[in-house]
Amino acid sequence: DAHSDLWPDDDMTRIDHGTMMYKAVKLGYVNPQRSVQIGIRTTTEDYLGFTVIDAREVHERGTAAAVAKIKDIVDDTRVYLTFDIDALDPAFAPGTGTPVWGGLASWQAAAMLRDLAGINMVGGDVVEVSPPYDTTGATAIAGAHVAYELICLYHWAKTQR
Secondary structure, eight states: OOSOOOOOOTTOOOOSTTSHHHHHHHTTSOOGGGOEEEEEOSOOSOOTTOEEEEHHHHHHHOHHHHHHHHHHHHTTSEEEEEEEGGGBOTTTOOOSSSOOSSOBOHHHHHHHHHHTTTSEEEEEEEEOOOGGGOTTOHHHHHHHHHHHHHHHHHHHHHHHO
């Protein structure tokens, strides 16, 4: 995700894409100490305990280092992997509501998803794909490839249980 989606909403009345993870933590649905946000390119005052691997870190240290860090943090925890398409640079996925430059390349996302084999994945999704914002269809293609990789990760994890 390009954004942490941690906008405060203490009275729990806002319904938007920017408060989702904040609410998930506050309601006890997500343990931030066992969660990782990858590709972040915006800032927030409080990451609520999430480990953040921003896009620059992936660019500088490489995908293998990012995957090793992720696996170390999630360990054998049940993993739900949500992939916001704006984690990718707009050059690879322009069809999203809030694109931010400097994101991951499609090959970096593919490498990380494939190298995550072995995590205890119980589900996943691809979000924020908006075909009307992309007349080339590149975003839909990227989203479909991400969905395929998530299905493969889930299948692998299921066969190992």
